[in-house]
Amino acid sequence: MVHQKRRQASMADVGRLARVSAQTVSRYFNDGYVSDDARERITAAVAELGYRQNALPRNLRRARTDSIGYANIGPLNYGGASILTGLSRAARAAGQSLLTTQLDIDPTAPESTEEVRHALETFLSLRVDGIIVGTPFEWLNDVLEAVERVVPVVGIAERLGTNGHPWSGASCSAGRLAVEHLASLGHRRILHLGGPQETNEARERHRGYRETMERLGLIPLPPRHATAWTAQAGYDAAAGINPAEFTAVFAANDLLALGLTSRLRTLGLTCPDDFSVVGVDDSPDVDFYSPPLTTVRIDFERLGELACAQLLHRIDAGGPEEPIGVDVDLRVRASTALPTVP
Secondary structure, X not given: OOOXXXXXXXXXXXXXXXXXXXXXXXXXXXXXXXXXXXHHHHHHHHHHHOOOOOHHHHHHHOOOOOEEEEEEEOOOOHHHHHHHHHHHHHHHHOOOEEEEEEEOOOOOOOOHHHHHHHHHHHHHHOOOOEEEEEOOOHHHHHHHHHHHOOOOEEEEEOOOOOOOOXXXXXXXXHHHHHHHHHHHOOOOXXXXXXXXXXXXXXXXHHHHHHHHHHHOOOOOXXXXXXXXXXXXXXXXXXXXXXXXXXXXXXXXXXXXXXXXXXXXXXXXXXXXXXXXXXXXXXXXXXXXXXXXXXXXXXXXXXXXXHHHHHHHHHHHHOOOOOOOOOOEEEEOOOOOOOOOOO
C-alpha cells in the first residue's frame, strides 16, 4: 500500500474552515485587528488543521513601509479639507506616503461602525505604520482602541475620549472669542446657531458660548441647531426665528452664518444694522459675503501638520498621545457693530 503524504494546511484552508478571508487569517497571525468572534474561529481552525505559519514572510512584513493612513470620517468640509492639506504637506516633507479615505457616514446608521472598521482594516492590510483619524463622533472610540493595538493611532477630535485621544480645544476657544467680541461691542442678548448636535465640534462651540456668557453675567439663550454644516442648513435652522429676542448671533461656522443672514434678509433685516453675526473657520470666501464676515480663524492646516508629527514620533519612539493645540484668533470684518437697540 502506498501512503500519500498529507498536504500541509494553507492559510486559505484555515480561512475556509473559519469562514473568514485569507486576509483576515493573515491579520490574525501578524497582530492585526480581528474581531473577537473571528479570532475564536481562526484559533479553532488552526488547531484542527495543525496549521503552521512560515516565519520568514512574517518577519519581512514587519519592516517599516514609510506609509501612513488618514481617515476623515464625516462630511469633508472646509476644516477637514484644510487638515488634509497640512497633513499632506507634512507627510511629503517627512518622506511618507499618505493613504487617505473619506467616509461621509450617517452616525445613527447601525452599519456605520462596521463601515469605519472596514476602512481602517484596509489601511492595516496595506501595512501602514500608523493611522490618523479625523472624526467628530465620540462613538468611534472603541474602534480606534482596537486598531491602536496594532499600530499607533492619532485622533483629531475636539474632546478627550476615555481612550486618551487628543483634542485641540479650538472649538471651545472659538465660542469664547466670539462671545467676548460681541459682548465688548455692547451686545447682551446673543443667540447661538449651532452645528449638528451629534458632533464634538458643535458641542464644544456651544460649550464655549455658554460658559463665556455665564462668566460675563449674561443669560445664554436657547440654541438653535442646524442638521449639517451648510448654508442651506443654517437657512433652515433660522426658520421661525424671532429677531426681537437677540441683537447678535454666534454661528458655529461661516456657512451657517451665511444661511442665517440670508434668512433674516427675507424678514427685511440687514447685518450689521439690525443684528451682528460672528462665524467660525475664516474660510476663503468670507471677504465676499455681504457684509464681509467677522469670524474666528482656526489653523486647521497646522492641526494636520502637528497630527502628522505626533504620529511619526509615536511610530519611532512609542509613548502616549498628547493633546494637539492650535492657535485661534478673531478676524474682525463688517458683520459686527454696536447694537442699535438695548
